[in-house]
Amino acid sequence: MKFFIDTALLSEIEEAASLGILDGVTTNPSLMAKVGIQGQEAIYQHYKKICDLVDNNVSAEVISTDFEGMMKEADALAGIDEKIVVKIPMIPDGVKAIKKLSGMGARTNCTLVFSAGQALVAAKAGATYVSPFLGRLDDISMDSMEMLGQIVNIYQNYNFQTEILGASVRHPMHVITAAEMGVDVVTASLKTLKALFQHPLTDVGLEKFLADYQKSQK
Template identity: 60%
Template sequence: MQFFIDTANLSEIQEAFDLGILDGVTTNPSLMAREKVVGKEAVLNHYITICNMVDGDISAEVLSTDFDGIIEEGKELAALHPNIVVKVPMIKDGIKAIKWFTNNGIKTNCTLVFSAGQAILAAKAGATYVSPFIGRIDDSGWDGIDLIRQISHIYTVQGMQTKILAASIRTGNHIIACAEAGAHVCTSPLSSILALLKHPLTDIGLAKFVEDAKKMSN
């Protein structure tokens, strides 16, 4: 499973990259606003900076919700760097745009996916990635991991090539569950990635090793 970081914060991206496990980055308008990246030129330059930091797919989201607007924005984003993946919302015009991008060699990430039916449509349109929002599904009283498992089964049975990019990750355990359920990619905050490092028995064992190492040097 590939690891993407879901942020527009350059320091967090660098930390995940330095860890040696980073395969890509996902962003959205909310994450850009959080970093006070305001204005079209500033946003485009921020994407270029991220692409120069990470050799992997970088999802850049369109703001338009109509077909012509999505296409115009998507072409501009894709022209920034070969690693850009155009992030398109799961709406009717979004599916039409994904098909157009597919036919024209532009990679896409279909975002805001909450059902297997939506995932099927995205795959049929040729989306490179489909992004089920696990945490938000859990918040609504459903099981986000079950959706990952269902989409994975359908894609396998039907031979669909779209990658499942599990999004809206809240914890390290979410990442593990997504890996078990068949997600190809998991995008999460840095905190969830770093949580995978931690276990109390590791801390206890390391403390013992350090203590014994001091005895050996005396």
């Protein structure tokens, strides 16, 4: 499983990369706004800074909702760095753009996916990644894990090459359950990724080992 970090904060990306487990970054306009990045030129410059921190896979989202606008933005985003994956929403014109871009060899991430049917459409259009949103489904009392399992089964049935990218990941159990299902990628906050390292028995065990070592030095 690949680990992406869902942020636009450079310090968080640097910290995640320093852990040695980071495979990519996902961002969106909301995350950019949170760190005070405004205006197209500033956003594009920030994407470049992110690309300079990671080896590959930086999802950069289009703002347009019409086919022509998305294609124009996709061209500009892809021109920032070869690591860019163009993030496109699951809407009819978005699917058309994904199909066109995939035919041109561009990498795409179909975002805002909330059903297995949407994921099926994205795969047929040739998306590189499909991003089912887990936490947001849980927020409205729907079973995100059931949806995720459906997507995994459908993709296996037809040998789709589109990678499943679990998004809106809220806690470590989202990550673990997705890994058990064979999901290709998860994108999560730095806090969630770091929580995977933690267990109280590890802390207790380390404390005991260190205490015993100190005793042996007396």
